[in-house]
Structures are given as C-alpha cells and as structure tokens.
Amino acid sequence: MSGKSTGPDGLVLVDKPAGLTSHDVVGRLRRLARTRRVGHAGTLDPMATGVLVVGVEKATRLLGHLALTDKEYRATIRLGQTTVTDDAEGDVTAAADAGDLPPGAVDAGIAGLTGDLLQVPSAVSAIKVAGKRSYKRVLDGEDVELPARPVTVSTFVLHDVRTTTAGDGTRVTDLDVTVVCSSGTYIRALARDLGAELGVGGHLTALRRTRVGPYGLDGARTLAQLEERLEVLPIGAAAAAAFPRWDVDAEQARLLSHGVRVTVPAGLAEGPNAVFGPDGRFLALVEPAGGRAKALAVFA
The missing domain is CATH 2.30.130.10 (PUA domain)
Structure with a gap:
C-alpha cells in the first residue's frame, strides 16, 4: 500500500470484536481509509471487546492529547480459578471451591477494591521491563514482578452472581460487574485480587469496554458496519467532544x-x-x- 495520505481526518470509534488485537484493527482501518496514517488510543486485549478509539490522518495527532482517563467496562469475574494471565486466555494454575462463599464476602471484597488503589499490573502485559515487554519475559520463562502503581476505581458494581461447575469439576462463582476506572487500571488484576482476597483465586472471563473518555458504544461501529460505510467523526467534532x-x-x-x-x-x-x-x-x-x-x- 502506498504511504500517500488520502483518508479523511477524524476519529473512528470501533466496537472491537474478540480475537483481534488493537493493532489488527488499525490494519483493517488503514485499508478502509486508504491511508497508512492510522493509530489508536487505549489498547484493548485480544479477548476484550468494545470501544477502541482510532485516529485517521490529522486526527492521529489528537490521540496523544486525548484525556481518556475515565473508562467504563462490563466484565465477568470467575472466582475459584487462578490463571497465568489473570484472564481466560491463560492456563489454570490453581483451583479452589468457590461455591459457598460467606454472605457479604464478595461485597466486602469489591468495596476493598474501590477507590484509590496501589495495583500490581498483570505480569502478562505490555508494560516494558528493561526495554522488553513483560509478557515476552513471562513467555520466555522469567518470573516477573511488576511494581504497584496508583490507579482509581471510582465504580465497582456487582450485578449478578452465578455458581456453576467448571470443566475440571471445581465449583466456581461468576460475577457480572461494571467498573469505571482510571487509565492504566487492569480489570483482570481486579479479578485476580478479588479472588486472592476471598482465598479462592479469580480471573476474568469476559470484558467489554462500554466507554472511554467521552466516547461510548452508542457512537461505535463494528468492523462489518465500517466495511459497509466508513463512519468518521470529523476532527473538529472529535476535538469539541474531548x-x-x-x-x-x-x-x-x-x-x-x-x-x-x-x-x-x-x-x-x-x-x-x-x-x-x-x-x-x-x-x-x-x-x-x-x-x-x-x-x-x-x-x-
């Protein structure tokens, strides 16, 4: 593809599907917008779905200035299993019966993970350690301990609780939650820490970002919809919103x-x-x- 700039100036709000990296989405948008000048803000893990903010042409220069510090997620946390990645993408490393958690224990655990926190990011993350991505060090067999960093969880609300039996026979409890948090907060680390606090382990099984900064799902489009018609939020409207x-x-x-x-x-x-x-x-x-x-x- 030529490096010539021919695309529109603005933001594309993508409802990212599961299974694609944020970089994969940028590649699709480069083809649709017919320009190499495409970038994204606020990376989503491949497992996650929802709002991904993509800049096209001149709007790529907005991305570094966007105050996307306030993010909202819908998530499902599984209590009773620990995984190497703190989410469902990784192998289960420990299991414990989570079918009979004491009344109020989950609510107390959630309350303890709300507010200003010092959170240890997931080791399997893109954070660089001495110039190398943490997840690559883990894949190479290294033990990685990332330093805790301040984050804010302004909302952590429990919507539904379900107890089921996992494939290994462990009784697990699934929690459907909404989280509003600052940039840099790992939802899978919240799942890990909640499970640790309850003594049964935990990991994330589903994650959907419903809002990032001022941009919500109501303005986002799937890749299939964007294939039919590329909807670009003009750069002026994007700036006025942010x-x-x-x-x-x-x-x-x-x-x-x-x-x-x-x-x-x-x-x-x-x-x-x-x-x-x-x-x-x-x-x-x-x-x-x-x-x-x-x-x-x-x-x-």
Whole structure:
C-alpha cells in the first residue's frame, strides 16, 4: 500500500470484536481509509471487546492529547480459578471451591477494591521491563514482578452472581460487574485480587469496554458496519467532544494558525483546549502557559 495520505481526518470509534488485537484493527482501518496514517488510543486485549478509539490522518495527532482517563467496562469475574494471565486466555494454575462463599464476602471484597488503589499490573502485559515487554519475559520463562502503581476505581458494581461447575469439576462463582476506572487500571488484576482476597483465586472471563473518555458504544461501529460505510467523526467534532472549547476572532485565528502565542482569556482551562475560528473551523490544540497560548498541535 502506498504511504500517500488520502483518508479523511477524524476519529473512528470501533466496537472491537474478540480475537483481534488493537493493532489488527488499525490494519483493517488503514485499508478502509486508504491511508497508512492510522493509530489508536487505549489498547484493548485480544479477548476484550468494545470501544477502541482510532485516529485517521490529522486526527492521529489528537490521540496523544486525548484525556481518556475515565473508562467504563462490563466484565465477568470467575472466582475459584487462578490463571497465568489473570484472564481466560491463560492456563489454570490453581483451583479452589468457590461455591459457598460467606454472605457479604464478595461485597466486602469489591468495596476493598474501590477507590484509590496501589495495583500490581498483570505480569502478562505490555508494560516494558528493561526495554522488553513483560509478557515476552513471562513467555520466555522469567518470573516477573511488576511494581504497584496508583490507579482509581471510582465504580465497582456487582450485578449478578452465578455458581456453576467448571470443566475440571471445581465449583466456581461468576460475577457480572461494571467498573469505571482510571487509565492504566487492569480489570483482570481486579479479578485476580478479588479472588486472592476471598482465598479462592479469580480471573476474568469476559470484558467489554462500554466507554472511554467521552466516547461510548452508542457512537461505535463494528468492523462489518465500517466495511459497509466508513463512519468518521470529523476532527473538529472529535476535538469539541474531548477538550474545552475556545472560540477566537479572525485575528487571533490567523496568529494561532501560525503558532503565535496570543494572550489567553482569564479562566481558560488548564491542559489542552480546542481552538475554533469564527467560521467554526478547528484550528489548534493549545494550553495556557504564562498567560499565553502554547500550541500543542496546529491543524489549520
């Protein structure tokens, strides 16, 4: 495929299917948009489904600035089995009867994993250790212990509880939950830690991301739907949804389009702001610095 840019500028909100990596989805979108200039924000594991934010053409320059810190998931946690990956993709390494958990124990465990936490990421993850992905070190037979890092689980709600018998004969308990959390939170690590707290082990069997930042499933499309019609959220609409908006006059627009640091109005939000000209055109991302607008990316 040629590296020539021919695709539309904007975000594509993909409802990722299970079995594909986020990079696989980018490859599909490159073909559909007929451009190599495609990237994604907020990686989803192959097992997971749901909202994946993909940038096309100039919108790839938005991806690094998107405040996708607030994410929502629907998940199923299986108590009674531990796996090497903390999810259903890995082999079971330990099992314990989870059919008769004490009343209130699950609720107490969930409560203990809600709020500001220090979470140890799953060893089978893409986090780099001395320049090498952690999961590759695990596959090479190394014992990897990642340092704990701060995360926030703002919502951890239990919807349904089911007790069944797994294929190995172990009685397991499946929990359907909703989790709203900060970027960098591993839902499978929550499953692992909940199982450990209850003394029976746990892992994740299903994960669906229903929202990332301001973008939800209602705006996402499956790959099959995108094959029929490529729906791109225009770059201006994408910026307006993700950042505080600053409307400028014609002279300010001219200066900002050339990277000139104009004076910012009082009360302009810290962090990235989306600048729009008098004609409604998206011009730039800027942040206030010393009373002036520092350009993060110019799109005009």
